[in-house]
Amino acid sequence: MAERLTESQIDEALSSLNATLAADEQWQRDGDKITKTFTFKSFIRAFGWMSQIAIWAEKLKHHPEWFNVYNRVEVALTTHDVDGLSELDFSLAEKMEKFR
Amino acid sequence: MAERLTESQIDEALSSLNATLAADEQWQRDGDKITKTFTFKSFIRAFGWMSQIAIWAEKLKHHPEWFNVYNRVEVALTTHDVDGLSELDFSLAEKMEKFR
Numbered sequence: 001m002a003e004r005l006t007e008s009q010i011d012e013a014l015s016s017l018n019a020t021l022a023a024d025e026q027w028q029r030d031g032d033k034i035t036k037t038f039t040f041k042s043f044i045r046a047f048g049w050m051s052q053i054a055i056w057a058e059k060l061k062h063h064p065e066w067f068n069v070y071n072r073v074e075v076a077l078t079t080h081d082v083d084g085l086s087e088l089d090f091s092l093a094e095k096m097e098k099f100r
Numbered sequence: 101m102a103e104r105l106t107e108s109q110i111d112e113a114l115s116s117l118n119a120t121l122a123a124d125e126q127w128q129r130d131g132d133k134i135t136k137t138f139t140f141k142s143f144i145r146a147f148g149w150m151s152q153i154a155i156w157a158e159k160l161k162h163h164p165e166w167f168n169v170y171n172r173v174e175v176a177l178t179t180h181d182v183d184g185l186s187e188l189d190f191s192l193a194e195k196m197e198k199f200r
Contacts, residue, residue, distance in 0.1 A: 043163050047154040054147045063143050067167040 002062075002079050002086035013090045017097075027093060033065075033078040034089055038100060040071045049073070049100060056095045062088040064096075102162075102179050102186035113190045117197075127193060133165075133178040134189055138200060140171045149173070149200055156195045162188040164196075 005013065014034065018026045027036045040046040046068060057063045065076040077093055079086040105113065114134065118126045127136045140146040146168060157163045165176040177193055179186035 043154075043158060047151075051147075051151060054143075058143060063170050065167070065169040067165070069165040070163050 002082050002088050004079070004082035004084040005086060010085050013085075013087070017090055017093055021097070030076070032084045033076045034085065034093060035074070035076045036093075036096075038073045038075065038096070040073070040100075043070050046071045046073055049096075052099045053092075053096055056099075057092060060088060060092055060095075062092055064092060102182050102188050104179070104182035104184040105186060110185055113185075113187070117190055117193055121197070130176070132184050133176045134185065134193060135174070135176045136193075136196075138173045138175065138196070140173075140200075143170050146171045146173055152199045153192075153196055156199075157192060160188060160192060160195075162192055164192060 010029070014027060014029060017034075021027075025036075027034045038046070038049070040049060050066070050068065050073060053064065062079070065078070067074040075096065077089040078084070079088055110129070114127060114129060117134075121127075125136075127134045138146070138149070140149060150166070150168065150173060153164065162179070165178070167174040175196065177189040178184070179188055
């Protein structure tokens, strides 16, 4: 069962997630969510990435909110069960970075 | 090249698209878009359907705007090239119904 992260845990997890990312590639905190817009070279690449992440989401039993139009995917991650952010959000975000 | 449909063409195409759909399954007109929310039994089914539609979208060279969270997919179709609706939107909507 996921546990709600504290503010300091969120700060730490977000810093860690963003540590190796360029300034314009950073995840943002938006209340109970972390968000990022991913841009790819084509729809095929965008949806191919989504397909990889979809399988990981199902494995993690944790699913994204995501909006896609052509080569762009806007992602928001949150954990409804805890009304906030949990480690699952950061695990899924790490997978999204790994496979992008 | 897609052509912008006239109001009466849109009315006709939308009626045809909705003809066999139950009242709570109808596509809606929203300005230059047609929209519908699809609900599935699970994330696997929702994303499986999206994967089929993604391939059709690429074949049609016409891509949806879509938002997914878990078993729900909110779709908006429009043709940016014509600043309105074209036959491509209705072709893609028909595919979405066929494969749902």
